[in-house]
Amino acid sequence: MLLSVFKKYKMQCGLIVIASLIMILFMATSPKTFLRPQIYLAFLSTVPFIGIMAVGITVVLVSAEIDLSFPAVMAFAGFAFATGYEFTGSLLVGVVMACAAGAAVGTLNGLMVTKIGVPSIIITLGMQFLIRGAVNILAGGMAKSMRGIVESPVFHALVGKVGGVIPAQSLWWLAITVIVWFMLFRHKFGDHVLFVGDNQETARMMGINVVRTKTLVFIAMGILAAFAGVLNTCRLQTWWPTMGEGYLMMVMAAAFVGGTSMFGGEGTILGTFIGAFLIGSLEAGIVAAGLSGFWTRFVYGLLILIAVTVHAYLRKRE
Amino acid sequence: MSLVEMNNIHKRFGEVVALRGVDFEVDDNEVVGLIGDNGAGKSTLIKILSGVFPLTEGEFYVKGQRINPNRYSVREAHGLGIETVYQERALGVKQSLWRNVFLGRQPANRLGFINVKEARQQTEAIMREFLGFTGGGVSPDSKIRTLSGGERQGVAIGRAMYFEADLVVLDEPTSALSVKEVGKVLNFIRQVKERGKSCVYISHTIANIYPVSDRFVILDRGAVAGEYERKSISESELVDVLTHHAVKAEQESKTPPRGG
Secondary structure (H helix, E strand, C coil): CHHHHHHHCHHHHHHHHHHHHHHHHHHHHCHHHHCCHHHHHHHHHHHHHHHHHHHHHHHHHHCCCCCCCHHHHHHHHHHHHHHHHHHHCCHHHHHHHHHHHHHHHHHHHHHHHHHHCCCHHHHHHHHHHHHHHHHHHHHCCCCEECCCHHHCHHHHHHHCEECCCEEHHHHHHHHHHHHHHHHHHCEHHHHHHHHHHHCHHHHHHCCCCHHHHHHHHHHHHHHHHHHHHHHHHHHHCEECCCCCCCHHHHHHHHHHHHCCCCCCCCCCHHHHHHHHHHHHHHHHHHHHCCCCCCHHHHHHHHHHHHHHHHHHHHHHHC | CCCEEEEEEEEEECCEEEEEEEEEEECCCCEEEEEECCCCCHHHHHHHHCCCCCCCEEEEEECCEECCCCCCCHHHHHHCCEEEECHHHHCCCCCEHHHHHCCCCCCECCCCEECHHHHHHHHHHHHHHHHCCCCCCCCCCCEHHHCCHHHHHHHHHHHHHHCCCCEEEEECCCCCCCHHHHHHHHHHHHHHHHCCCEEEEEECCHHHHHHHCCEEEEEECCEEEEEEEHHHCCHHHHHHHHHHHHHHHHHHHHCCCCCC
């Protein structure tokens, strides 16, 4: 029984081993930092931005598509959030506007990919520039200060400290991960995503609406990026037009390190969760271990290459 | 009343004419062998029948009910009892057996969440009853890519049997199968007939199609080129008829088109 569970989740088990080894390495090299809870609480306040979008990109990858526009969507939705708050004084209105903005870009992405038939890597590359450009034009290149949001209970629900300790965004990350897992592996919609990503022609012949399924996947990605944008804006109490830059590679890396394939039809939400934690905590770990920041990218590269090699090996043996 | 009646069916894909006025009928409890060369329009015809493509022109009735081509879909075809087995092409190879068996009609609650336990149990029952998978390391959670060609075929067929189709359409089911596995497929067709259901069986291989079919319909370049009851034609005569069409088609394709 235990063996069969291990077999089924061997990829995730392998990943947990890698993650544990890295953490042990960090604990050995800088016990002062890594044997105290503060560093982990710091991770919990910054990793969720990567984690939430990585869960979204995992679903996009499972559908055999890709989305490069989400960092720009993060900024665009953050702008909608800040603007909504500015005009109404309500953070809730801002959140709704942000999610609507994310959903709108997702709809556009999805319809262009499915209806025009241009590969999503190209459509979303174009969209990424378009949205980033639009945000800069709309904001005149200026940041927006979110003064006074600390007083709103919505602020505390989004990025406050639960019990005075745990950053609320980490609980959002956890909740989103669980919900997306259920939607992907236990809901009819997820079943359709798996088959569409596995073989689009098969899915169509079995009566799955491919256009609708893919469009909904892009919409979900848009909303998740928007929500990450909202959280990020709240955390720093400022919105700025280059928000999201730098997240593209981190988020992709989290999904790939987690063991999700490029080719669609399969993916792992638990893997992505661990992958996001690894990618998100590496930089702090490296610096705390006394290596210079220059090492960060080198170690990222090493981790990604090792992880994907292990995954490929495990997949081949299946 | 016929189970399926298709009159004067045309199908165009842009400039390409795939079907030009096909009449096709399937009676209750009848096995129809649909024969023709590659590109004769067999697959197009059955994709229209099973709701994958809409027809361009023509009339189409199932159980006496007129089909609206704009609204007809795979789901509606399932609802009318038409199941199509596109052999292994209709399976998601990276997905588990149970997901494949229940694709498109998962046992789910009102919110759309799948009852995985029930799906696994029923898949196991299907495996025992229809597929003869007993032990052998195959479970409802096995991925399709770990199964052999014949086992994959079995999954697609078992799915159709489980859902009690009135009409089972088998698209080229005998290609890429071993002799023993072909025997299983033919047995399946006999079972369909014994249960009082109908079948459309599409194949190139006359030796397979002849003994199980009640009637043969020959398609040639998008039109019906002949229709024979099994009683009225022997296997070798049927082969001759097909060879005749194939030779004619080749000759015509070599003749330069007349006119401008």
